[in-house]
Amino acid sequence: MDGEPDPEGSWTADEMDEMERLMREEISSGVERKSLSRRIALLASVATIAGAVLAAAPGSYGNLNGATLIGRAQAAERSGPVTFADIVEKVRPAVVSVRVRIGNDASATEGRGNEDNQSPFPKGSPFERFFRDLPKGRPLQQFAVALGSAFFISPDGYAVTNNHVVKSAQSVEITTDDGKTYTAKVIGTDPKTDLALIKVDGRNDLPYVKFADAEPRVGDWVVAVGNPYGLGGTVTAGIVSARGRDIGAGPYDDFIQVDAPVNKGNSGGPAFDESGNVVGVTTAIYSPSGGSIGIGFAIPADTAKTVIAQLKEHGSVTRGWIGVQIQTVTRDIADSLGLKQAEGALVAEPQADGPAAKAGIASSDLIQSVNGQEVKGARDLAKKIAAMAPGSAAKLALLRNGSQKTVTVTVEKMPNEKQARNDSGGGSSEGTGTLGLTLAPASAVPGEGNRGVVVTNVSPGGTAAQHGVRAGDLILDVSGKTVNAPSDVRQALDEARAQNKHAVLMRVRSGDSMRFVAMPIGTG
Numbered sequence: 001m002d003g004e005p006d007p008e009g010s011w012t013a014d015e016m017d018e019m020e021r022l023m024r025e026e027i028s029s030g031v032e033r034k035s036l037s038r039r040i041a042l043l044a045s046v047a048t049i050a051g052a053v054l055a056a057a058p059g060s061y062g063n064l065n066g067a068t069l070i071g072r073a074q075a076a077e078r079s080g081p082v083t084f085a086d087i088v089e090k091v092r093p094a095v096v097s098v099r100v101r102i103g104n105d106a107s108a109t110e111g112r113g114n115e116d117n118q119s120p121f122p123k124g125s126p127f128e129r130f131f132r133d134l135p136k137g138r139p140l141q142q143f144a145v146a147l148g149s150a151f152f153i154s155p156d157g158y159a160v161t162n163n164h165v166v167k168s169a170q171s172v173e174i175t176t177d178d179g180k181t182y183t184a185k186v187i188g189t190d191p192k193t194d195l196a197l198i199k200v201d202g203r204n205d206l207p208y209v210k211f212a213d214a215e216p217r218v219g220d221w222v223v224a225v226g227n228p229y230g231l232g233g234t235v236t237a238g239i240v241s242a243r244g245r246d247i248g249a250g251p252y253d254d255f256i257q258v259d260a261p262v263n264k265g266n267s268g269g270p271a272f273d274e275s276g277n278v279v280g281v282t283t284a285i286y287s288p289s290g291g292s293i294g295i296g297f298a299i300p301a302d303t304a305k306t307v308i309a310q311l312k313e314h315g316s317v318t319r320g321w322i323g324v325q326i327q328t329v330t331r332d333i334a335d336s337l338g339l340k341q342a343e344g345a346l347v348a349e350p351q352a353d354g355p356a357a358k359a360g361i362a363s364s365d366l367i368q369s370v371n372g373q374e375v376k377g378a379r380d381l382a383k384k385i386a387a388m389a390p391g392s393a394a395k396l397a398l399l400r401n402g403s404q405k406t407v408t409v410t411v412e413k414m415p416n417e418k419q420a421r422n423d424s425g426g427g428s429s430e431g432t433g434t435l436g437l438t439l440a441p442a443s444a445v446p447g448e449g450n451r452g453v454v455v456t457n458v459s460p461g462g463t464a465a466q467h468g469v470r471a472g473d474l475i476l477d478v479s480g481k482t483v484n485a486p487s488d489v490r491q492a493l494d495e496a497r498a499q500n501k502h503a504v505l506m507r508v509r510s511g512d513s514m515r516f517v518a519m520p521i522g523t524g
Contacts, residue, residue, distance in 0.1 A: 084223055088235050090276045093207035095269060096159065096174040097227035098148040098184075098198075100166055149226035149269030150174060150198060151278065152208040153308070157182075157200035160308055161268030162283050163189040166196045174200065177233050188311035192319075193252055193303060194283050196268075197311040209270065211301040212277035216240045216256065224260040224282060224296070226269030236261040238294070240279075247284060247297060252383055255297040256280045262296040271298045278304075306387060320388035321414035323354020324361065325514045328377035332518030336505040337366065338402070344368045345381040347398075348507065349514035359409040363507060363514075364480060366399040385411065401480075435493075435519065436462020439486040442474060452476040452509070453483055467517050474509040493521055 148165030152158065159174070166172055172184040182200045189196040200206070216222065220240045228234050238260030245255040258271060262282050271280040280298025310317045325348040327333075334342040347365040350357040361367075367375055370384045371394060388394060390413040397406050436459030442448040445456075455473040458465045477483055478492035479501075496504045506517045 084235070084237055087223055087272060087274065087276050088225070091209050091223075091270070091272055092225055092233060092235065093177045094152045094209045095225040095233070096150050096152070096176050097230070097232040097265075098150050098161055098165055098268060099173045099175070100146040100148065100169045101171045101173075102144040102146060102168050147227060147230050147265045148267045149265065149282070151225075151268075151270045152206050153210070154208050155206050156204045157184075157202075157206055158187070158312065159184065159198050159200070160270075160281060160304065161196050161198060162281070163191050163194045163196045164283075165268045166198060167191070172198055174198075175232065188315040188317075190307050190311065190317045192317070193299060193307050195281065195299060195304060195307045195311070197308055209272070210277050211305050212273055212275075212279045215243075215300065215302065216273060216279045218242060220279075221274050222258050222260050222279060223272045224258065224262050224266065224269060225272070226262065226266035226282060228263035228265040230265055234266075241295070243300075245297060246379060247286075251379070252303070252386065253379065254300060254303065254383065255283070256300055258296045258298060259294040260296065261292040261294065263292050266296075277301075280304075318390065319386040319414040320390060320392070320394075320411040321354075322356045322361075322385055322394060322409050322411060323351035324356045325349045325351070326367070326378045326381060327515050328379070329366065330518060332503055332520070333505065333516060336501075336503045336518045337399075339366075343374075343376055344399070345375050345378045346516055348516055349509075355409050355412050359407050361396070361398070361407055361409070362400070364400070364505075364516075365405075367396050368399060369397040371395050372397075386414070435464045435521070437464045437469065437489075439475070439489060441485050443484070448474060451482075451484065453486055453489060463520060467519055469508065469517060469519075470510065472510070476507045476509060478506050479504045496521055 146165060146169075148161055150159040150161035150165075153160055166186050167189060169186060172186060173181060174184050175181050182203075184198040184200050187197040187199050218240050222238055222240055224236045224238075226234060238258055240256060241259045242257040243254075245257050246253040247255060256271070256279065258280070260271065262269075262285055264285075266282045267284075269282045270278040271282055273279045279301050281301075281304050282296060282298050284297045285292060286295040286297075307317055326345040327348055329337075329339070329342045329344050329346050331342045333346060334340075345367045347356070347361060347363055347367065349363050350361050367381055369375055370381065373384060375381045375384065385394060388411045390411055392411050394409045394411050395406060396409060397404065399405070437455055438457035439453045440456050442452045442454050443450045445454045448454055452474045455464075455469060455471055455475065458469055458471055475483060475489065478489055479496055481488070481492055483489050483492065493504060501521065503518050503520045506519050508515055508517050
């Protein structure tokens with residue numbers, strides 16, 4: 001069968017039989033691989049199209065053929081579920097409301113308490129009577145209550161929520177979809193990803209859901225279930241709006257953005273795909289008003305699975321560390337390095353005696369891959385290294401001074417974070433013309449050592465100010481050359497202009513933080 005009608009526009013009986021067979025095969029395969037709601041959409045689409053064909057004049061079907069019918073059915077099926085009811089019915093019993101009590105009743109209030117029966121309300125207030133009979137000197141009991149969401153991931157009561165929901169919890173209480181209330185204990189928390197694991201004891205028959213194995217695509221349907229404003233069991237739907245969002249919440253930001261309406265109290269709740277698997281853990285919203293405006297963020301399932309597994313086993317998360325300060329390669333930095341693509345993680349400085357320094361990694365090295373996996377940016381590198389077990393080997397492919405190099409680093413356990421500081425210094429200074437910088441040798445500024453030049457003043461609105469350079473910053477090198485005096489900086493700039501470069505790469509220390517700044521230099 002070639003799918004074309006005969007010259008009179010009619011199909012033979014064999015052709016119609018073949019069309020029916022194709023339709024049945026498509027329906028059968030669809031039933032096997034699609035969720036119930038999508039099966040309904042597929043069946044309804046095929047039935048509608050077939051009905052339109054049969055309603056035509058007997059033996060005459062225009063240019064329609066079996067392949068066309070199936071194509072139209074598939075297109076209609078991809079338009080989305082007819083209803084989310086089947087998904088919701090399946091997953092909602094596993095989603096619970098969380099009520100967290102924060103504080104200590106016995107000592108929450110410092111001070112005299114209700115001495116002399118002094119009420120916190122104005123005299124004559126209808127609430128004043130609640131304080132009249134309190135004994136003198138009795139402390140007022142104060143505590144806070146936080147509301148959130150969670151979901152069971154196993155029948156024995158393990159549930160996932162957000163760290164910010166249960167941190168500082170005095171007690172945690174959950175309420176299931178059928179109204180039952182249980183006390184839960186906090187097993188472990190991870191502030192860096194805002195995830196937490198809690199548990200209800202004494203049960204092994206609780207409804208639960210699973211994390212999705214595949215990452216959602218932008219445009220895929222998502223269903224969010226949670227406890228907004230304490231209402232409990234609320235369902236909203238939308239699509240994945242974006243992936244890989246960095247909202248400044250932590251060092252491993254990689255959020256899924258969804259437009260399914262989520263509000264206060266949804267935190268810690270799940271976002272499901274059309275198969276009823278968890279693709280993300282709702283953690284934040286963007287809203288000037290505090291209510292949903294269609295911009296919500298969820299922690300991806302792959303991140304949650306890794307973190308939760310460690311919390312369940314150890315109660316905390318251990319991350320790999322190689323000891324480098326890194327930054328993402330911007331378009332300006334890529335141009336300064338002569339790169340075609342703005343990709344990779346640029347090493348601002350390896351930490352002294354850290355794993356990277358011991359392996360020979362140096363400032364200005366551009367890390368392009370880890371164990372054969374491409375590094376897209378600084379956060380991507382941080383995630384890849386953090387996921388590695390201490391003691392394992394990380395094979396880093398990097399670019400150094402235009403040449404490819406491979407370095408093997410032994411990953412260590414991430415130490416406690418250090419506090420950064422930003423000190424400013426004075427001293428005699430010299431300017432750098434169009435950049436809007438005033439500089440002094442580090443040796444002339446007390447406490448700055450003998451390396452580099454100190455930024456003593458930055459012209460507001462100047463080129464340097466626009467690129468984040470601040471007074472007190474220490475410039476260590478320009479275009480890969482060490483600078484110890486303002487004249488060294490001017491010479492480096494002049495050489496770059498003579499080579500028709502539009503920008504130079506400066507290595508700048510701000511307090512304990514090191515970074516590269518791609519500084520436009522113009523032609524002056």
